[in-house]
Amino acid sequence: MERIATVQRTKAILNAYGLQLKKSLGQHFMSDPRILQKMLEAVPFQPGDGALEIGPGIGALTQYLSDRAEQVVAVEIDQRLIPVLRDLFKDVQNVSVINEDFLATDLTQLKENHFSSVGRIHVVANLPYYITTPILMKILESDFPWQTITIMIQKEVADRLAATPGGKEYGSLTVSAQFYAEIEPVCYVPGSAFVPPPNVESAVIRLTKREHPPVPVEDPRKFFLLVRTAFAHRRKTLLNNIQVAKQQLGLGTLDRDAIVQWIESCGVNPSARAETLAFELFAKMASKLS
Numbered sequence: 001m002e003r004i005a006t007v008q009r010t011k012a013i014l015n016a017y018g019l020q021l022k023k024s025l026g027q028h029f030m031s032d033p034r035i036l037q038k039m040l041e042a043v044p045f046q047p048g049d050g051a052l053e054i055g056p057g058i059g060a061l062t063q064y065l066s067d068r069a070e071q072v073v074a075v076e077i078d079q080r081l082i083p084v085l086r087d088l089f090k091d092v093q094n095v096s097v098i099n100e101d102f103l104a105t106d107l108t109q110l111k112e113n114h115f116s117s118v119g120r121i122h123v124v125a126n127l128p129y130y131i132t133t134p135i136l137m138k139i140l141e142s143d144f145p146w147q148t149i150t151i152m153i154q155k156e157v158a159d160r161l162a163a164t165p166g167g168k169e170y171g172s173l174t175v176s177a178q179f180y181a182e183i184e185p186v187c188y189v190p191g192s193a194f195v196p197p198p199n200v201e202s203a204v205i206r207l208t209k210r211e212h213p214p215v216p217v218e219d220p221r222k223f224f225l226l227v228r229t230a231f232a233h234r235r236k237t238l239l240n241n242i243q244v245a246k247q248q249l250g251l252g253t254l255d256r257d258a259i260v261q262w263i264e265s266c267g268v269n270p271s272a273r274a275e276t277l278a279f280e281l282f283a284k285m286a287s288k289l290s
């Protein structure tokens with residue numbers, strides 16, 4: 001089949017089906033085959049592996065995935081695109097298209113119905129930017145057996161996900177995502193690679209599932225609560241953020257001085273800001289919440 005990911009072909013398909021792209025659904029279609037090749041090179045496909053794509057659009061990335069994966073499942077919310085995808089992939093046996101909002105998709109059923117006979121599963125997507133974080137957190141927090149997630153997202157979010165302590169990009173999203181995965185940048189993507197070009201810069205990153213968090217976390221629920229609390233007001237010190245939420249954290253009986261002592265006993269400076277704290281320190285503090 002002719003490649004879909006060129007400007008000419010993308011426009012021809014949109015014209016043929018009389019489609020106007022919807023900004024509200026983040027519809028910026030990939031039309032640079034070199035970027036897709038780079039993206040695919042980052043996915044460690046082995047024979048028999050499956051691919052889950054979120055938001056296939058008119059199938060630019062889907063086409064590359066169908067060459068590499070045993071089975072491709074693509075979840076697209078926009079019902080206008082379903083007949084296009086069905087036509088374009090009618091002779092391709094390993095692509096299944098589901099017309100659904102991914103945020104409402106039951107991932108357990110998806111696995112049972114579509115991936116029962118594949119090896120590992122790789123999530124690969126050019127995500128709709130308006131819901132990058134909820135999509136990512138849905139997958140990370142689920143039991144869905146993904147191995148890697150390779151996504152094209154807004155560069156600013158990619159920088160936050162791959163950030164290290166000390167910078168302004170480092171935040172609760174960084175710490176939460178790094179709990180589940182090792183995160184590596186793959187490449188930056190110019191706006192000219194899309195039809196129509198988005199107003200923001202883009203980047204591809206790869207997340208590889210960790211078998212265990214980087215340091216042991218006894219109670220993930222407490223860990224995430226602490227991380228959210230510590231970053232709740234970025235300009236406030238750790239002490240002030242913790243003090244405001246001391247009831248939720250189970251520190252309700254402690255006065256300010258006792259909270260200072262408690263933070264110090266974790267090896268942390270109470271006047272520090274959360275953005276300077278490495279993962280290990282959040283884990284240590286969480287383990288001391290009782």
Ligand code: SAM
Nearest residue numbers: 028029030055056057060076077101102126128
């Ligand atoms: N994968 C295609 C490409 O690279 O050309 C299209 C990518 S475009 C950035 C995002 C796609 O996600 C659009 O097709 C849009 O309709 C779809 N989408 C938006 N919200 C969605 C949702 N909640 N669930 C599933 N798909 C969604």
